[in-house]
Amino acid sequence: MEQQFKFSLTEAEKDYLLLLVRRSILAGLKERGEKAESSGLPKLAPHPPSERLKEKFGAFVTLKINGGLRGCIGRVVGDLPLVETVSRMARSAAFEDPRFPPLSAGEFPRLEIEISILSPLTPCPDSDKIEVGRHGLLISKGGASGLLLPQVPVEWGWDRETFLAQCCRKAGLPSSAWKDQDARIFWFEAEVFD
Numbered sequence: 001m002e003q004q005f006k007f008s009l010t011e012a013e014k015d016y017l018l019l020l021v022r023r024s025i026l027a028g029l030k031e032r033g034e035k036a037e038s039s040g041l042p043k044l045a046p047h048p049p050s051e052r053l054k055e056k057f058g059a060f061v062t063l064k065i066n067g068g069l070r071g072c073i074g075r076v077v078g079d080l081p082l083v084e085t086v087s088r089m090a091r092s093a094a095f096e097d098p099r100f101p102p103l104s105a106g107e108f109p110r111l112e113i114e115i116s117i118l119s120p121l122t123p124c125p126d127s128d129k130i131e132v133g134r135h136g137l138l139i140s141k142g143g144a145s146g147l148l149l150p151q152v153p154v155e156w157g158w159d160r161e162t163f164l165a166q167c168c169r170k171a172g173l174p175s176s177a178w179k180d181q182d183a184r185i186f187w188f189e190a191e192v193f194d
Contacts, residue, residue, distance in 0.1 A: 012049045021090040034105035054081045058118035061089040071097040114194040124187040141183040146171030
């Protein structure tokens with residue numbers, strides 16, 4: 001049976017999560033002894049605008065500056081309330097992505113934020129059914145795994161096979177490892193907004 005992710009957020013819910021990311025990063029900067037410009041940034045309501053944001057979903061927070069990646073960390077498994085996952089991933093993307101130094105206060109005003117809310121991962125029954133722009137992938141083999149969000153192949157102009165190959169490469173596997181008998185391909189969908 002083909003997966004269908006029936007999940008959407010209202011503009012108020014999206015705005016709340018985007019503000020939550022900014023406020024979480026701002027708090028992290030403050031804890032690090034850095035003062036970031038926050039004038040004009042609204043206060044965060046003490047409670048989410050809906051019960052939906054308390055449901056358990058995996059999520060990724062992607063940070064960019066001038067269109068270039070500045071941090072991206074996520075939690076694939078939805079084992080925490082969405083607001084908690086987004087808040088934690090915001091701090092992780094800002095301060096713990098091993099590809100980048102911790103975010104500085106001077107970078108904070110230039111941050112572009114993208115949030116991806118993930119459907120549960122399920123085994124992909126047939127790699128021919130993978131749709132670029134719709135599906136995200138996790139490929140695992142022999143203890144190695146790599147994950148790419150649905151928007152990544154669109155941003156890079158990849159076709160389905162290149163998407164699969166790049167997911168393998170992210171796992172540190174040969175590009176063709178997705179074809180191996182012992183490789184496992186999982187797919188998911190995401191609600192992506194910025």
